Amino acid sequence: MDRTSADDALAAAGGRPAAADASPAQPASDPGSRARAIYDLGPTAIFASKVDPRFHYCLYVPPAVGRGAKVDLLVAVHGTSRTSFLDFRDGFAEFGRWNDVAVLCPIFPIGVLGDGARSGYKYLAEGDIRYDRVVLGMVDEVAAKYGQNWDRFAMFGFSGGGHFTHRFAILHPGKLWAASIGASGSVTLLDPDRDWWVGIRDLPQRFGITFDREALARVPVQMVVGDADLETWEITHKPGSATWMEGANDAGRTRPERLRTLAKSFEDAGVSVRFDLLPGVSHDRIKALPAVKDFLADVLAARRKG
Template identity: 80%
Template structure:
């Protein structure tokens, strides 16, 4: 593990850049990708805390908003907040959405995230073998697909308003289904592990615009069945909910009245869900 150097100058630097609302860091495993955190005071006192990974949407700017919006939650629930940044056009092609589908060229975004987690585990001397994940819009894409691939790494997953969904359909290939997970990812879907993860799915009932989520046949991520889960985000998330429930997953489905595609409007019920999941997790470990 990386040691945290002691001494007045080092302690001051650590307090300024590594605790509370941190600086933005490049990933040591792949410096194309970055992250920041909120680290609660308990970590500075040597305590063990839990971890929430909050994943940005297509605009990427929400990563700082998530860090700051969850800071109070993290402080009072002894939970660090990790916000990764997956830049647009990382392959030099201006592509917006590669991270949402977990694989882009030779990049495996699930592995990028896990490498960042291991980096902060070493830095803060924490046991973050399992963590929670929340994502909205593009982050909702990432969160539910990460849960499908790595349910054993999660103690909760909150999936906010993804534009497209991967169903637990063994008759269709990724990303519409999961038939070819072993060939594409070297992973066999573990329904029993996913069923142990508390899941929230959340979307506004006025989140009805389809211009960005309808897959045209000449689009990058087009494949047969790309639009079959529904026309709007609420319809597609309902379809995902049914797919997860049929696999034995306990899903809390929140349809928020009068809410459009508004990230900040979902945060309070997301925090409620995560606080309850955290309480259950800690009670079970006693």
Template identity: 80%
Template structure:
């Protein structure tokens, strides 16, 4: 083999590996900032050609299985709208205790899930040479928990937020502590609530009108996330999401509320409505 052939073969191998593992439907990666957490992506062809694209973060529910459904379900949207899809994975029992719901409430022991997610975004933005200082976010069920609470904490990082069927909601109530309200946001997270920034985020709330099971979302005294007022936003997911809508709108946030006829707790049946919402606001943002 000639001295020039070896570098050429190495470059060809690197290009092939990048095409297989880093573009399109990617491999699963450990987060460099905290390898307990993982992510995968859909990266559209424009990135492989040096183009600039937007970013959508799609957050799984309690089962964690939906991260691949969301990655693949948004892939066509990402391809034709020049938008990468980042799907974080927050495992059950990451602290060795079997707990399922820590990520939904942003803080669990020494873990700040909002900061973990921001580390992932920073990592992939550097890798793909993109400016993802602002991005869109969608989540369903447990992911809907995450998205609306992330929006409350970090509205300046979002160009859109789609909140799907969360089981419990944090209202913008200055008279109640986190997670029911936002009174102690500064003490809890070191972040002051920024209503003005939140008002600039286009928000969608989406839930099926047949999503009426309450066994998993009714907080009981003694439970891990029980606190006074835990069930005050309503009994069912549609009721609780309406309460969140009213709370956001009272703070001046514009909310598109999609109540889907005949749909129960079925995440894939909401994606078409989410794509419509995101495509609309992506076009508006690009028009300036």
């Protein structure tokens, strides 16, 4: 935690930040308040989820929450490396502080079933795990902890997180006030003639959910990818792989091509899509964040006008 964030969090919890030329800050009125300031406000510690302790999360919580402020929520989903959860917690911190938005970053470890699989969370179901339900449980948990109403939230994900975000939006559009889909390597089209994950024909059988076209059409959606994000080694599905099915590569060869195909599928269903093709950008999540922040700020401004 940087000095400014620590001081802000301590002040929010009732403590006193240290002067620049003084000894370390005096303790808050009790150890519990000081611990909350350090671990629960600003850039937080990493917590095990109560809904399933195999999975973890961290947050950025605006210090004003410690004084009772009500804020919105952004769920930011990591990619395959998993390390981007910290990039997103810290990368959205300034945005969250000045726009009254908390940031929840779930952490889904590789090989949670003991098989070394990297990509199960991207498709929302893996063995007995429903990752969409895990996230919904995390949201309920942190909403109760911080006294917030987060019945609806925004979601952003890049790469593997982009997989997760657009599929979550298909299953749970009523939970979202915005969705930002970054550089998804593979896409699920709103195709009623193909099964999951290429299409949505078997959603009721697979997830117990009927696709709600009208609800999805009410969600502002951004799709963002670099025009130089052209490597295909990781996104080309091959027969015999865990994710192979007929039509797996039909949406295009590269990430920009596949995201364009997804945008058309969403638009054909009545969804308004903002498509940001970033010039000169490869598969770089950090360079995507300014466009994502612009999109979220626009949606927040419209949403808060009522």
